[in-house]
Amino acid sequence: MVVSGAMTQLKLVCLSVACDRGGRRVLNHVDFEVGSGEALIVQGPNGVGKSSLLRVIAGLVAKANGTIELEGGVHERSVAEHSHYFGHLDALKPLQSVLENLSFWRDFFEPAVFGGGKVRESMSELEALDTLGIAHTASLPAGYLSAGQRRRLSVARLLVVPRPIWLLDEPTSALDKASEDVLLELIAEHIQVGGLVVAATHLPLNLPNTRFLKLLPVTSESEYMFAGTDLDDYFDEDE
Amino acid sequence: MNWMKVLFIREYQLANRVGGGALIGVLFFLAVVTIFPFGVGPDMILLSRIGAAILWIGALLATLLGLDRLFQADREDGSLELLVMSGRSLELVVLIKCAAHWAATGLPLVLATPILSLFVGLDFRSVVLVTLTLLVGAPALTLVGAVGAGVTVSMRRGGVLLSILVIPLAIPILIFGVSAATAGAIDSNNFFVPFLFLCALTLFGLVVGPLAAAAALRVSGD
Amino acid sequence: MTLYDLANPTRFLKLVKAVLPWIIVATVAAFAVGLYFAFFVAPEDYQQGQTVRIMFVHVPAAQLALMCYAMMALSSIGSLVWKHPLADVSAKASAPIGAAFTFLALFSGAVWGKPMWGTFWVWDARLTSFLVLLIMYLGIIALWKAIEDPIKAAKVNAIITLVGMINVIIIKFSVEWWNTLHQPPSIIRADGPAIHSSILIPLGLMALAFVLLFVTLHLMSMRNEIMRRRIRAMRMRAASVAPAASSSTVTKAAPAGAR
Numbered sequence: 001m002v003v004s005g006a007m008t009q010l011k012l013v014c015l016s017v018a019c020d021r022g023g024r025r026v027l028n029h030v031d032f033e034v035g036s037g038e039a040l041i042v043q044g045p046n047g048v049g050k051s052s053l054l055r056v057i058a059g060l061v062a063k064a065n066g067t068i069e070l071e072g073g074v075h076e077r078s079v080a081e082h083s084h085y086f087g088h089l090d091a092l093k094p095l096q097s098v099l100e101n102l103s104f105w106r107d108f109f110e111p112a113v114f115g116g117g118k119v120r121e122s123m124s125e126l127e128a129l130d131t132l133g134i135a136h137t138a139s140l141p142a143g144y145l146s147a148g149q150r151r152r153l154s155v156a157r158l159l160v161v162p163r164p165i166w167l168l169d170e171p172t173s174a175l176d177k178a179s180e181d182v183l184l185e186l187i188a189e190h191i192q193v194g195g196l197v198v199a200a201t202h203l204p205l206n207l208p209n210t211r212f213l214k215l216l217p218v219t220s221e222s223e224y225m226f227a228g229t230d231l232d233d234y235f236d237e238d239e
Numbered sequence: 240m241n242w243m244k245v246l247f248i249r250e251y252q253l254a255n256r257v258g259g260g261a262l263i264g265v266l267f268f269l270a271v272v273t274i275f276p277f278g279v280g281p282d283m284i285l286l287s288r289i290g291a292a293i294l295w296i297g298a299l300l301a302t303l304l305g306l307d308r309l310f311q312a313d314r315e316d317g318s319l320e321l322l323v324m325s326g327r328s329l330e331l332v333v334l335i336k337c338a339a340h341w342a343a344t345g346l347p348l349v350l351a352t353p354i355l356s357l358f359v360g361l362d363f364r365s366v367v368l369v370t371l372t373l374l375v376g377a378p379a380l381t382l383v384g385a386v387g388a389g390v391t392v393s394m395r396r397g398g399v400l401l402s403i404l405v406i407p408l409a410i411p412i413l414i415f416g417v418s419a420a421t422a423g424a425i426d427s428n429n430f431f432v433p434f435l436f437l438c439a440l441t442l443f444g445l446v447v448g449p450l451a452a453a454a455a456l457r458v459s460g461d
Numbered sequence: 462m463t464l465y466d467l468a469n470p471t472r473f474l475k476l477v478k479a480v481l482p483w484i485i486v487a488t489v490a491a492f493a494v495g496l497y498f499a500f501f502v503a504p505e506d507y508q509q510g511q512t513v514r515i516m517f518v519h520v521p522a523a524q525l526a527l528m529c530y531a532m533m534a535l536s537s538i539g540s541l542v543w544k545h546p547l548a549d550v551s552a553k554a555s556a557p558i559g560a561a562f563t564f565l566a567l568f569s570g571a572v573w574g575k576p577m578w579g580t581f582w583v584w585d586a587r588l589t590s591f592l593v594l595l596i597m598y599l600g601i602i603a604l605w606k607a608i609e610d611p612i613k614a615a616k617v618n619a620i621i622t623l624v625g626m627i628n629v630i631i632i633k634f635s636v637e638w639w640n641t642l643h644q645p646p647s648i649i650r651a652d653g654p655a656i657h658s659s660i661l662i663p664l665g666l667m668a669l670a671f672v673l674l675f676v677t678l679h680l681m682s683m684r685n686e687i688m689r690r691r692i693r694a695m696r697m698r699a700a701s702v703a704p705a706a707s708s709s710t711v712t713k714a715a716p717a718g719a720r
Binding site: 389404406410415455459 | 541593596597599600601603604607608613616617620621623624625627628631632634635636638639
């Protein structure tokens with residue numbers, strides 16, 4: 001297994017992270033740390049903020065409170081720039097070929113390694129497609145792929161661009177058993193070479209060096225923006 | 240620098256491949272120019288007097304037509320998230336997307352202008368002036384439009400609202416563009432004063448457009 | 462009481478509750494005095510006759526239309542830089558008021574224009590600028606309505622408001638330039654070179670009354686918006702509360718509700 005990047009260990013530390021969406025607090029006081037060679041599985045019921053947490057780490061959603069720091073990373077680069085975000089959407093253009101889609105993201109992100117952490121050497125596009133079993137579609141428009149194939153093509157992006165942190169939101173959705181196994185193997189490999197994974201899922205994922213973060217619903221009344229207990233604040237006393 | 244080239248090429252290709260690309264904008268431009276004589280009558284003298292304005296308004300409407308998809312397609316398929324978190328300057332990404340969009344849809348409008356100007360009976364000098372002012376001014380329309388596109392990116396049918404928001408911002412561009420185009424002579428102050436204002440507006444759009452649109456796109460991640 | 466305290470919605474509501482009656486009284490008083498002066502003290506114009514009195518509505522309305530936009534722009538800076546929800550509320554509350562004043566300025570201008578110019582509308586630089594301003598206000602109101610999430614709507618509106626602020630200046634300049642290009646500069650200016658104090662005093666009084674009216678309407682509108690958001694928060698909370706039967710059995714797994 002080829003390993004590149006500096007030998008420093010990465011550690012992602014979140015302290016007291018809070019996040020508001022739509023005027024409602026969906027995350028509050030989230031603390032965790034996860035280091036190189038580890039996976040953090042974020043669990044919890046639907047709507048508890050698993051996706052929001054990943055989006056906050058990826059810098060897509062502003063956090064309302066708390067700190068997110070990457071120890072051992074490149075100082076002037078954000079956590080997002082050390083990360084791959086693998087969400088519900090595939091980020092594919094149906095009119096472009098599979099290879100064009102993949103090459104674009106490779107070239108757009110390149111150079112993607114900012115030192116810090118150990119990352120597996122990136123694969124070539126065809127190698128990545130081959131690993132995921134969709135090499136035969138390389139020259140076809142991405143619009144011809146099935147949902148599962150599109151998902152796998154989206155995974156290929158993580159393989160051709162080396163980044164130490166993988167933020168995975170329900171990574172196994174829309175995948176059949178065989179593809180799921182391939183993906184889990186790739187994630188395990190990423191962890192073993194010193195990568196760092198934060199995955200939100202409600203399925204049990206069989207990954208090495210796993211920590212768990214159980215999110216609970218935010219229930220306190222004060223967590224709603226503009227929430228007074230009721231309108232009596234204004235109409236109290238003399239009315 | 241490679242990433243800019245790659246992004247430009249992809250955006251240009253997509254703009255050309257999706258929905259008829261350049262052709263659809265030019266067709267719309269043609270349709271708008273064609274409809275004017277039916278409104279004002281087939282009076283060639285009158286048409287040549289307002290021809291520059293017709294062409295400018297046609298180009299403005301044709302530019303607005305395609306702008307709502309500028310960022311929306313990327314938002315719907317998840318590309319926008321990756322563009323935002325890539326670590327590339329989002330302002331530059333916006334600028335490159337605008338440049339590619341303009342190359343794919345704005346430039347064909349400018350190239351079609353000399354042909355369409357025959358329909359409104361412009362003389363040779365006016366044709367040159369209209370084409371020149373559109374070449375300089377149309378990028379400003381795209382850049383100002385990008386602000387509207389960024390602001391309405393999360394809306395399912397944001398196209399009409401985008402036009403309502405952008406048209407007031409486009410009025411100065413139209414004023415100076417048409418004034419320069421109807422100046423009559425290229426070497427007079429009548430031409431230079433509005434033409435330089437038009438250049439200034441384009442430069443202004445180069446700054447404000449990407450800054451504001453990028454700010455709006457960052458918000459859209461919420 | 463510091464500015465920070467003011468920025469708390471509940472404290473703000475308390476303050477509004479205490480202050481609003483006094484401001485309403487002041488507004489009514491200012492209008493009573495201002496209108497009295499406008500109708501009975503200010504002289505007729507030797508050319509325009511009684512119609513000159515439209516000016517006492519038209520000019521303050523026009524000033525307020527611009528002031529409202531300035532208020533909206535300031536609030537927008539507040540919501541972008543300090544991300545404060547109360548700034549969002551202030552910006553949102555300003556837009557319809559500004560649109561109303563702009564409409565009033567245009568309407569009174571048209572009514573005044575008929576006897577003066579013989580037509581309800583001319584493409585005069587000021588009227589045109591105000592028409593554009595009205596479109597901008599209405600666009601901003603439409604944008605507020607189009608985005609459900611109030612926080613996101615506020616940010617997006619702040620961006621378009623600030624871009625519009627810069628553009629208002631450019632539009633004003635360009636429209637004036639365009640106007641002098643297309644029309645001889647002989648168009649009648651509403652206010653002559655020197656205004657006599659018999660007109661200036663009623664005008665000042667009316668301007669004060671309009672400013673007070675703006676403050677009243679703005680405070681009321683902000684109060685209503687805070688209430689609206691409070692109702693929204695209560696509804697969201699109602700949606701997130703588990704049904705009574707199941708909440709006792711699975712306490713931890715209570716669904717957090719829709720996002």
